[in-house]
Amino acid sequence: MGKDIKYLGVVLDKPLIWKKHIKTTIAKDKATTAKLYPLLNRRSQMSIRNKLLLTMTIIRPTLAYASTAWGYAAGCHLNRLQATENNLLRMAIDAPRFVRNSQIYRHLEWVPLREFPARKAKADFEKAGKRSNEELRNLLVRIQHYPGFGTLGVFANMFYSSSCGENKKKYVIGGYWKPDKG
Secondary structure, rough: OEEEEEEEOHHHHHHOOOOHHHHHHHHHHHHHHHHHHHHHHHOOOOHHHHHHHHHHHHHHHHOOOOOOOOOOOOOHOOOOOOOOHHHHHHHHHOOOOOHHHHHHHHHHOOOOOOOHHHHHHHHHHHHHHOOHOOOEEEEEEEEOOOOOOOOOOHHHHOOOOOOOOOOEEEEEEEEEOOOOOO
């Protein structure tokens, strides 16, 4: 029996570290980018707006598929996904090497893929709270009072990225740094 299971396009491994799923996602993204390269490269006559629209509608969903499930994956795996998105955006807007990724994201008003799962989970949670299903609302109230969940939203604290064996600070999706507790 294999250690990995593919279910609804998500590769689940036994310890749920998401390494195989993220590797598969990056491979899919590279294949999609290769097919769209004539439209996205710097010599393309397509406008930057249309390149970004193409990226947002075709490539970003491939990268972010099931992100509410794998959003708490180890930081080294999320960094690989983020690097893939960074390269894609740089190619689409023909950014020079000396321009920082943070400048690109700020200028384009683009949410980095690393922050996307927490925002999506929070939005899904808020949508679920507005449903008429009483059992669902009761469950959400119980989760909100669970110790350890901060004011950034119920799922924000779930999205700590472990440091993959490195002794570094952990990134919190809410946009601030919290020191390692170990």
